[in-house]
Amino acid sequence: MKKKVILDKKAVDRTITRITHEILEKNEGSNGLGLIGIRTRGVYLANRIQDKIKNVEGISLPFGALDITLYRDDISKLKWPEVKKTEISFDVNNMTVILVDDVLHTGRTIRAAIDAIMDLGRPKKIQLAVLVDRGERELPIHPDYAGIVCPVNENEEVLVRMSEIDGKEEVVIVKT
C-alpha cells in the first residue's frame, strides 16, 4: 500500500491554528459559539480547536461529541455498526454550532450530523469545519472552514491520524 504524506505533525497543528483564527474572525470572537466534534476523529480536532481558542480568547467553549450512527442513511446496509454515545453538555438552542470532522467527502455524514443536532434543539447557525476536503460531494454541502482542499481519485483514501488514538499525527493519501 503506497502512502503519500500531505500534512505532517507540524502542518496539522498549523492548519488547526488557521481554522481556529478563521472561526474567530468570521464570528467576530467566540461569543455564542459551541463546538461539536463528530466521532471519532472530529472530537479530537474539536478538542484542539477548543484549546487554541482558550489560548487566544481566554474562554473555554462549550463542547460536545456526536455519534451519527443512528442517523445514517445506509444503516440497513451496514453490519451492525457499534453505536457510541452522543455527549453534548450544552444547550444548542440559539448557539452557533461549529461542527467539526476530519475528512469531508460525500457530505452524507454531515447531513446525518445536522439532523442529529436539529433533534437536540434549534441552533442559530451551524458552521462546518473540516481538516481535509477531498471533494466528490454527493449532497449540496460545503465547508465553512477547510484546512486543506485535496481532490483525490476514487481508488485513493485520505486518512487522518491523530496522536490521541493513532499514536502519530499526519494526513496521508493511500491507494486502496
Add this chain to the structure above:
Amino acid sequence: MNWKRKDLLDIRDLSNEEILFILDTAESFKDISKREIKKVPTLRGKTVITLFYESSTRTRTSFEIAAKRLSADTINISSSTSSATKGESLKDTARNLESMRPDAIVIRHSMPGAPHMLAGILDSSIINGGDGSHEHPTQALLDLYTIREKKGRTDGLSIVIVGDIAHSRVARSNIFSLKSFGNDVICCGPPTMIPPYIETLGVRVEYDLQKAVRKADVIMMLRIQKERGGTKYIPSTKEYSTLYGLTKKHVAMAADDVIIMHPGPMNRGIEIMDDVADGPSSVILDQVENGVAVRMAILYLLIGGEA
C-alpha cells in the same frame, strides 16, 4: 463485536460477550429518551408486531415505545381481540402475519417454546417477550443493566431472588444471566415454590427470608402469580406475606447500599410492603426506565443492520 443473531429467544444461549454488547448499546439509547425530541430515524420503514397471548402493561408498552423512538411502525395484537378467539392456531396466525412482511415479532405466550417454534418457521426476527414459565430474556437484560448502573459491575454480587421460583420465567432468565457472570445467587421462598434440583443451576436455596437477605447487595422480589395458580402452593396470601413479604426490617439486614428490584406488577402488601417499594433502596422504576433503552438496543441489533 459482530452481532449475528436473527432472534432473541433466551438468555441461556447468549454469551456474556453478547449480553454486555446489548447493555453497552443500550447505554447509548438511554439518552434518547431524556431528550425533548425522543426519536431517531434509525428504524424508519421497519415494522414491529407485538403479539401477546398473555396480558402485559410494561413489556408491551416498553417494546412499543422502544420501537417508536427508533421510528419503526408498531402494531399490537392481543389474543383476546384476535382470531385466536376464533380458533386459529399460533402457527397460522404467525404465517399470516409474516405475509404482511413485518421485520420483527415480539411474542408473549403461555406455552414455553412458542417463540422458538416461530423462529424456526418465520423469516422475521422473533423476540421472546415471555414464554410460560420458561424465560423472559428482556427482563433479565434490563435487570442486569440496572444492577450494573447501580453497582458499577455485573459480577461478584450477592443476589437474593425471593418468591415463586418454580413458576417464574423472570427468575429463570435472571438465574442464567447472574450465574454466568459469576454472582452468588440465593433462591428464597416456601419449599412448594422452590423447584427440586434448582441447585444444579449453581444457586443456593434458603427458606428463611431473614437469613437469605443478610448482607445481600441485591434483593429481587417476585410476584405471586395468581394467573399461573401461584396461590395453590401456599396456605394463604396472609401467611405468605408474613413469612416472605419484604419489609423495612429485611432491608436493614442487607448491605447498606442494597437495591430492591421487582419486575412488576407488584402485589403491594403481599410480597412487598409499601415503604420498601417506595423507599430509597427501591430501583423498581429505574428498571422500567431501563427497559425501554434495553429493548431499543435489542430491536436495533436484530433488525437495524443487514441480515
